Amino acid sequence: MKRTHHCNELRPDHVGQTVTLCGWVHSRRDLGGVIFVDIRDREGRTQAVFDPSDLPPETFHQAEALRSESVIRVAGQVRRRPAGTDNAKIPTGAVEVMARELAVLNLAEPLPFQIDDPEAAAKVNEEMRLAYRYLDLRRPEMIRNLRLRHKVATATRNYFDEQGFLEVETPMLFKSTPEGAREFVVPCRTNPGLFYALPQSPQQFKQILMVAGVERYFQLAKCFRDEDLRADRQPEFTQIDVEMSFIDREDIYATIEGLLKRVWKTALGVEIPTPFKRLPFVEALNRFGIDKPDLRFGMELGDLTEEFRRSAFKVFSGAVANGGVVKALNAKGLACATQGQIQAMTDIATGFGAKGLAFIKVENGEWKSPIVKFFGDAEKAALTQKLGIEEGDLILFAAGEWLTSCEILGKIRLFAADFLKQQGRLNIPPGRFEFLWVVDFPLLSFDREQNRWYSSHHPFTAPVAEDISLLKTDPKRVRGQHYDVVVNGVELGGGSIRIHQPDVQKAIFEDVLQIPPEVAKARFGYLLEAFRYGAPPHGGIALGFDRLIAILCGTPSIRDVIAFPKTAKGTCLMTDSPGAVEPKQLRDLYLELKGPKKE
RNA sequence: GGGGGCGUAGCUCAAUUGGUUAGAGCGCUGCCCUGUCACGGCAGAGGUUACGGGUUCGAGCCCCGCCGCUCCCGCCA
Numbered sequence: 001m002k003r004t005h006h007c008n009e010l011r012p013d014h015v016g017q018t019v020t021l022c023g024w025v026h027s028r029r030d031l032g033g034v035i036f037v038d039i040r041d042r043e044g045r046t047q048a049v050f051d052p053s054d055l056p057p058e059t060f061h062q063a064e065a066l067r068s069e070s071v072i073r074v075a076g077q078v079r080r081r082p083a084g085t086d087n088a089k090i091p092t093g094a095v096e097v098m099a100r101e102l103a104v105l106n107l108a109e110p111l112p113f114q115i116d117d118p119e120a121a122a123k124v125n126e127e128m129r130l131a132y133r134y135l136d137l138r139r140p141e142m143i144r145n146l147r148l149r150h151k152v153a154t155a156t157r158n159y160f161d162e163q164g165f166l167e168v169e170t171p172m173l174f175k176s177t178p179e180g181a182r183e184f185v186v187p188c189r190t191n192p193g194l195f196y197a198l199p200q201s202p203q204q205f206k207q208i209l210m211v212a213g214v215e216r217y218f219q220l221a222k223c224f225r226d227e228d229l230r231a232d233r234q235p236e237f238t239q240i241d242v243e244m245s246f247i248d249r250e251d252i253y254a255t256i257e258g259l260l261k262r263v264w265k266t267a268l269g270v271e272i273p274t275p276f277k278r279l280p281f282v283e284a285l286n287r288f289g290i291d292k293p294d295l296r297f298g299m300e301l302g303d304l305t306e307e308f309r310r311s312a313f314k315v316f317s318g319a320v321a322n323g324g325v326v327k328a329l330n331a332k333g334l335a336c337a338t339q340g341q342i343q344a345m346t347d348i349a350t351g352f353g354a355k356g357l358a359f360i361k362v363e364n365g366e367w368k369s370p371i372v373k374f375f376g377d378a379e380k381a382a383l384t385q386k387l388g389i390e391e392g393d394l395i396l397f398a399a400g401e402w403l404t405s406c407e408i409l410g411k412i413r414l415f416a417a418d419f420l421k422q423q424g425r426l427n428i429p430p431g432r433f434e435f436l437w438v439v440d441f442p443l444l445s446f447d448r449e450q451n452r453w454y455s456s457h458h459p460f461t462a463p464v465a466e467d468i469s470l471l472k473t474d475p476k477r478v479r480g481q482h483y484d485v486v487v488n489g490v491e492l493g494g495g496s497i498r499i500h501q502p503d504v505q506k507a508i509f510e511d512v513l514q515i516p517p518e519v520a521k522a523r524f525g526y527l528l529e530a531f532r533y534g535a536p537p538h539g540g541i542a543l544g545f546d547r548l549i550a551i552l553c554g555t556p557s558i559r560d561v562i563a564f565p566k567t568a569k570g571t572c573l574m575t576d577s578p579g580a581v582e583p584k585q586l587r588d589l590y591l592e593l594k595g596p597k598k599e
Numbered sequence: 600g601g602g603g604g605c606g607u608a609g610c611u612c613a614a615u616u617g618g619u620u621a622g623a624g625c626g627c628u629g630c631c632c633u634g635u636c637a638c639g640g641c642a643g644a645g646g647u648u649a650c651g652g653g654u655u656c657g658a659g660c661c662c663c664g665c666c667g668c669u670c671c672c673g674c675c676a
Binding site: 128231454455457 | 600634636637639667675
């Protein structure tokens with residue numbers, strides 16, 4: 001006998017019908033004479049009533065013996081609840097099922113942790129939740145996350161289908177490309193001594209698909225990176241991967257804005273305004289000290305380089321003389337910061353290599369600071385005017401190299417915002433989303449240790465056309481056709497217009513990145529060759545799907561939106577992976593263990 | 600690789616500055632209860648304080664090591 005309804009379906013309209021429900025015992029309330037059982041499935045829950053005056057004794061005894069989370073099937077008649085006993089907390093609360101038959105499909109043992117009380121369940125250790133993930137996922141909050149993930153995946157596929165994209169699967173077994181993230185390697189039995197690597201992204205395949213004439217590609221692609229984990233980083237994760245031919249940056253912006261509009265509408269019923277703001281990289285750093293600014297609050301950085309160029313305060317004027325800058329941040333209302341908080345901010349600064357963190361507390365109409373005695377009246381006036389200084393403010397300074405100075409204050413800006421949020425002085429409504437494109441990234445960054453240039457994004461990124469002549473003369477100033485999409489201080493994704501001319505690509509590899517020709521050929525030869533046989537101009541983007549879902553679910557950790565995530569050490573507490581392999585498996589792979597073997 | 604936090608009953612947490620027999624709520628077991636919905640009442644069981652050392656008359660508490668979880672830095676083209 002199959003179920004006739006799910007557990008969030010019965011309403012007063014169903015009164016009189018004989019129904020069968022299947023699900024888990026959410027809770028049992030045994031009043032001695034009558035027993036109430038809430039039967040729950042993924043849709044919701046419904047109350048069943050077991051009345052001894054109306055039932056065979058065996059059935060009633062079975063109901064007495066039920067335990068939480070047992071799986072049962074209940075058949076009976078729907079009836080209106082007696083007056084005054086409705087439960088307004090659940091959608092089925094106006095009715096109940098008068099049980100006639102009960103089948104215990106699986107009698108559950110006492111659970112390692114309770115899942116019926118949402119507040120208690122939310123506090124259970126993550127270790128416990130991961131070890132018994134199948135119990136954790138029964139909680140309505142978790143099934144809601146899985147459902148929302150599914151809805152967004154479906155909306156994504158529908159959207160790209162409507163836009164003429166093809167979803168193409170690319171290989172999981174690829175080869176090692178040592179640039180970039182550390183890879184998971186997979187020994188290849190049929191080619192002893194050789195290894196596959198799991199892709200850190202389908203980057204090269206999707207470009208090849210453009211050469212193949214696919215024109216519009218997307219994929220919900222699994223990617224793998226053997227790097228240390230974070231709340232927003234798992235060793236395997238999912239990207240919405242996109243590539244298009246015969247387009248420029250504007251086409252990517254429009255396509256992704258359309259996608260996010262659809263996704264937000266589907267998931268949250270919210271209309272997000274498009275087009276998104278555009279912010280050049282340099283401006284993002286100058287104003288917010290970070291390349292993924294959170295625009296939900298102000299506290300922008302000020303530039304005081306000119307004001308302090310000839311200052312008596314040698315730390316500032318010296319920094320300017322060395323080609324550096326003087327930047328300042330007004331942490332509004334934070335003059336009350338404790339010694340410990342000032343120290344925490346100083347630690348942020350010293351972590352970036354600064355010698356210290358200069359500050360001014362504006363309290364009782366006075367500037368309290370170890371450095372203010374070096375400031376002239378003009379400098380004070382400029383500070384007051386540029387930073388809008390008022391009573392109760394805390395001013396923080398960074399002087400030195402431009403990027404570092406901006407980044408220091410960018411971190412402190414976020415620290416100050418967190419502090420204000422904790423104090424309830426900065427309120428950001430949970431439904432607020434500030435999207436933007438960060439554009440005009442530098443194509444190249446310089447590695448001081450290795451004394452060479454490396455790609456800020458990846459080596460396939462095309463330079464901005466008018467900057468190409470600078471590649472050899474002034475690489476630092478070359479902008480890449482790279483873009484990031486950012487929401488609320490989170491990098492949702494990034495991409496670029498690619499190089500599609502083999503000579504330009506070869507020049508980037510060999511002349512700029514100083515990759516020896518034979519190495520470039522071994523790693524990327526097939527791509528360079530493909531570009532010789534008719535490569536369309538193309539570009540693309542990849543969005544972090546797990547992060548996207550986490551934002552929509554309002555959770556800080558992507559583990560909450562992945563059905564079976566790994567711990568911070570990359571293990572699975574439920575299956576106990578990774579695990580050892582049999583000696584025979586190693587022999588088949590021509591492998592020998594040298595390190596300590598874990599049993 | 601580095602830094603911070605946590606680990607006490609099945610779960611969530613207490614336990615005065617190092618001091619008697621390590622407590623509570625929930626869950627579990629038994630009994631009572633015919634309109635509950637976090638049902639209620641009574642009674643009971645349940646502990647190698649993650650693990651291994653050390654200091655001390657005495658350690659859940661202090662020290663060293665180790666394991667696990669977590670957050671951050673490095674890392675993530």
